[in-house]
Amino acid sequence: MSELGESVFFSAPDGLRLHAVDHGRGISDALPLVCLPGLSRNARDFAGFAEHFVTRAKPRRRVVCFDYRGRGLSEWDRNWKNYNVVTETEDLLAGMAALGITHAAIVGTSRGGLIAMTLAAMRPGIMRAVVLNDIGPVIEGDGLTQIRAVLSRAPKPSNWDEAIALQKATMAKHFPALTDQDWASETRAKYREVKGKIVPDHDPALVRTLTSIDLRDRLPTLWPQFMGLSSLPVLVLRGEHSNLLRHDTVQKMAKRHPDLRHVTIAGQGHAPLVHTAGIPELVEDFLKTRRR
Template sequence: MVAEDGFRDVFYSAQDGLKLHARVYGEGNPGLPVVCLPGLTRNARDFHALAKKLSTHETEGRKVIAFDYRGRGLSDYDRDWRRYDVAVEAADIISGLVALGVEHAAFIGTSRGGLIIMTLAGSRPTLIKAVVLNDIGPVVEGDGLAQIRAYLQRSPKPATLDEAIKIQKTVHGEAFPALNEDDWERFTAALYKEEQGRLRTDFDPNLLKPLKAINLNRPLPALWPLFDGLAATPLLTVRGENSRLLSSRTLEEMATRHPTMQQIVVPGQGHAPLLETGSLPREISAFIRRAEKSLQTREERRHSSASVP
């Protein structure tokens, strides 16, 4: 049953039996579905505004699926924090798409979600028909990751949403001068849940253990071979103007390796841009539409050449 706010909650089992959650918008809509993958400690609610816009378009409404990884949102927490791992989470997404009967889709990945997409491109390339990478690339800047880790380790515990919004503004306000009050409230509310009258971050605290284990005194391994797996896939990369995780230098190298890659630099936002703001929904929708038409044209040519005696 679809709720009043436009989505249906779906629960499915991972390969190890963990119960995982996804939101499905626009069920029954034709066309190429869209799969939305959030950042490290984020969840499906991050994509609510964008998913509603993509799924309710007057002429091109699409099915949109937004996932909660294990340990986030409405998905079960894993007893073994070592399984909070990109490869495991990629396998979880495959299980979810199988359960939903989705054979291929356009993928939108914010931060960690983009790493999962690149992993999927290596293991299930036919699954991915178009990609939007939101402020992530094959080189993750160590100082940006250090900033994220430091914030999460000392993250305050607000009592109210208003207090939480003030904290987020204090921490991220310099990197996100473009956000308005509604943006801050929407961004912050998606990070928390209410338990026993208090706010709690909506993720397993054990998620920080793999992050703590990373030695930031050494350069992080570059993932260019995984990125190169997207060479034949329509690609749009979004970078926050003030991002410290995806550098302009890496973005330039990505464009060199993927000459047809489209790119958007979002003014007044850092890591990671809110994809429902400004013209981004329209540009993302147009990109997916172009990718879909290109796929249809190639398929028609393939059938035409196969039918020639």
């Protein structure tokens, strides 16, 4: 197995060729983890996180990380309107079936957490526990505005050093805890080198899913979808400087959910890097104490 695990390709329900990274496929003694990245992100965000569970955690666990359509090594969709949570949840179910995953703990960063909540409505029995990384049923417009601005004005670095510097300049205010190594890892996960050029690793049309939303209006809440997780143990990670998930929203989530644990990740914003700040150990402990 390589550092990034084993690449696996499968077909979406509409025939699009999609990609996942399977870490520790031979591990079968514990519930596997299925990792779902943020809106424009990809499976590489979970490489370090997966390494912990495959090599050091007790018990060791298989970890499968998905690239949504239009991200990472998955095929781009000709119709940008298919970049939506319902379609991506259907893609996930197809991928889990192709990889023989009947039950899993879901780790969802931002968009991935929305997919977990959608999964609770479409196929709740497939989940045994859920980690929501900086996402909840109330999404702040300021956070979406920032994400839209970053996607709309994606820089075009000429080399990796410049890419790292640009990433740090964009995010450092909300991520003072990150080290130089963290910035390099974050940048390598976000960008890909294609024909000598360093480009964001997603379909540029993805930004249209946000430009089509009027962020001046009050965004709808997702409390019914969140309550679909009420029968499952849930761990919520919130970045201390997050502008997408408010602290008071997490408090309301805890009051409504009978088995919810929440942790603030110091010195990070939206969304915390899951291989840092002891997050792998937090998730490992969460799964142990829930006897899952």
